[in-house]
Amino acid sequence: MGSKLIILLVIILGVLAIAQLVRVNELTAKQTGKREEEIPHRDNIFNSRMMLLFMILLYVGFIWLMIKYGFVDLGPAATAHGQDIDWLLNLNFVIIVAIFFLTNTLLFVFAWKYVKKPGAKAFYYPHNNKLEMIWTVIPAAVLAVIIILGLRTWNDITTTADDESVKIEVFSYQFGWTARYSGMDNELGRFDYKLTTPQNPYAIMTRANIDSALNRMMVGSPGQEGIEMIENKLNDPSIVLPRDERNALRQELGRKERMARHLQAMSATYNDSLDDLANNDIIVEDSLVLLKGQHYALSFRSKDVIHSAYFPHFRVQMNTVPGMTTHFKFQPLYSTDDMKEKLNNEDFEYILMCNKICGGSHYKMKMEVQVLEPEEYLNWQKAHKTYDGSDWLNFSESERAEKEAELLKKYQTIAARVEEK
């Protein structure tokens, strides 16, 4: 209560203070016969000087921000395309900061210099075609350069990934992320949102999942009424339902029947050999782990609303859109350890954040991202199981050591490509 009073008091006092100021002003104006529409010389000079002062203040503020925060921001771009983006961004910054200083200086200096002086008359200067042509052509030329460089980078970034790239799917939902690795065949299993069940939260398509989803639709499962249960309820003469409840049930039934038809069609046309694609996928829920130097082709999918996969350090951003798959390819250049060293910061971790408003906990929707050196990455792989429960690196006992050594060598070559860059 006390604070409410204080707030009220402050507002009232503020208004009173201004009222008194105005009153004083009014009285002096009356005494000196000052009219508001005639701006006294003193006021003009005051404001013109303020213009210059403000300009200096603005520049000092800007330069201070530049020095203090301009170079610490995100650290170096940790991907190949990200370094192109940064280079272009810096070039653009040089250009726009130059324009910012040049035009603001002209504006404020003129505002200061050409303040009305007693007896002076303004220079009548309605137009000058040559001058106007200059400031049409020069911006056009600068922009042409910006456009050409920009589109070149854009094209490089957006061309389709080659087959060498490792495919990973990033799945988004309110409010979290899940990664699905394509496994040894580098081919992701199919999915369909209609297969979503508590046992299959990522809606992955296998024969077993189709059957269980269909079964769930028809027969039902705990906490979920199936078509048969609803039909029984509606047809049972011993149950008397209020009308709106009955209507709601009918609607529910209609919806389920439609879904069931879709699932039946899916079941009829499904080719069982596709199971393999899904079965050797690896689902990782707590973090996205990448190998240094590897080319990645990420695909994105959303369960509910639009999210946006934003990897600030990679300079990667792509919306995840329900009903649509989106893609982004990149090559991480620095392992997490490299980055720690570069930023001289022991606590550094890469991060994946949601960057499209998606509900109350939007701000907490994030996932840890790690870029590992070859040995670490191989060890990490070894600790993970595929969708059907076998080892990710599913080598027979006899050739395991040999195959793993082969893989490590491959990873080392991949990582070494970066060092050369």
Added chain:
Amino acid sequence: MAAVAQESNHGHDHHEESFVSKYIFSQDHKMIGKQFLMTAIFMGLVAMMLSVFFRIQLGWPGESSDFLNVFLGDRWAPDGILNQDMYLGLVTIHGTIMVFFVLTGGLSGTFSNLLIPLQIGARDMASGLLNMISYWLFAISSIIMLVSLFVESGPAMSGWTVYPPLSALPQAVSGSGMGMTLWLTSMTIFIASSLIGSLNYIVTVINLRTKGMKMTRMPLTIWAFFVTAILGVLSFPVLLSAALLLLMDRTMGTSFYLSDIVVGGEMLDNVGGSPILYQHLFWFLGPPEVYIVLLPALGLSSEIISTNARKPIFGYRAMIGSILAIGFLSFIVWGHHMFVTGMNPFLGSVFVFTTLLIAIPSAVKVFNYITTLWKGTIVYTPGMLFAIGLVSTFITGGVTGIILADSALDISVHDTYFVVAHFHVVMGLSAIFGMFAGIYHWFPKMFGKLMSNRLGYIHFWITIICGYGVFLPMHFVGLGGAPRRYYDYSVYEGFNPTSAEMMMDLNVIISIFAIIGAFGQVVFFFNFFYSIFRGQKSPQNPWKSNTLEWTTPVKHVHGNWPGELPTVHRWPYDYSKPGMDEDFIPQTTPLMEGEEEH
């Protein structure tokens, strides 16, 4: 379309009007303009308070603030800590009100109504009735928008762009229930208001210009309002369709924007729609809307800068050309909001090209303003200060647009605070400055009184310092990788401490400037209302201006001019013309023997 002198069919001016027909259901454009202004000022006050609330949260997250509890109550700020859902609600409604109700309805509604008939020499708008309907629809939509703040499940919470599926699914966020329904209803009515108003402005400008008021003799304000109205007529219907389809998805089970969704454990049977379709429709309106907001501000400042520099606006025809070019280009740039939606990259390239082209007419406008100041004799009325402030923010906000328009760079900064800073400077500050400039400059015309200059100066310097103080650091927060619409940036800790530290430091600075700036506006509110009642009486032409509105009597008469309509002989920018005694020559003054027009 030659200039048509309007017959004096409103000649029977001086009959007594009842209070209701004079102040409430008025069909007089001057009164309607004032009604728009009052409503907009009130809405602006609300939107500003909302921003103070969420700035408190962003500056000092997790800290209890009685201030919040006083205003938002225990439901939305228990223990004085803002609720995370309501945070999104505040952001959403702040954006909606500022963009549509203050800067579209308020700016264009106020000044188009006030100035179009007065500056082209017409007795009133083409249709007084439609004009009145336009205002009342605006008022109703404003009320509905405000009411949505008090709904139990909260106001719309999906950002001012209300992207589906978030905005379509009450299961996804509580604000997408009743709050969103009210939002859509309000916007539908608002769009109707805006369309009726725009049609009226267009017809009036084309048909009701007084004798001699050729298109090339119109003040730039009128050109700006005219092109703004055309943009509104062509783009708002698309937003209307977007809103209606969304309404249908929400209530009738259609699937325009919905497909393959599992939300809150429920599998929806919507298949085949596309959320991206909504974005295309919404953003088709978006960029024209930016210029619906900006062009009137630029138009007003052209007039004010020329008058107070006592110089003709430099490059009048180039200014008209830029207004037209900006207006045209704004229709083919909408994809620059959608570079990272997974849109076809080639389409993206096209939008990069068209978007960056807009920088050219914008640059022309800036250089023309600066050249207008060159060798002028500047008189610092508060209006002039704000007009110069506008040019500065238009530059500062405009240049960062070059980065955002470049699709490759946009990947890095899209939806970060860099974007928030960019559009708040170029569209928010510039348009607000234009609006303040207009209010200070035409206050004598509206109320027959003068505002206090001293308070105007205080108001301006507080506003520009705080404006830059808020948005300049915000660019750096964005470059540090801070996404927009985050309730609390302390989630950064542990991931990237340097960024987190910087973000928190800067957020405190920003919040302090925002709060000072917001309370600084009290100076304006006070000056405004005090001057209406107690201000000095204004002379007929206080700023020694050339345009026609200053040839009308100070006390408003129905039909604007008591006698015949004025005849126009020259363009409106003959200031300090050589060989003339006065440093201004009203448009009604015939050309002298052997005088060149300009």
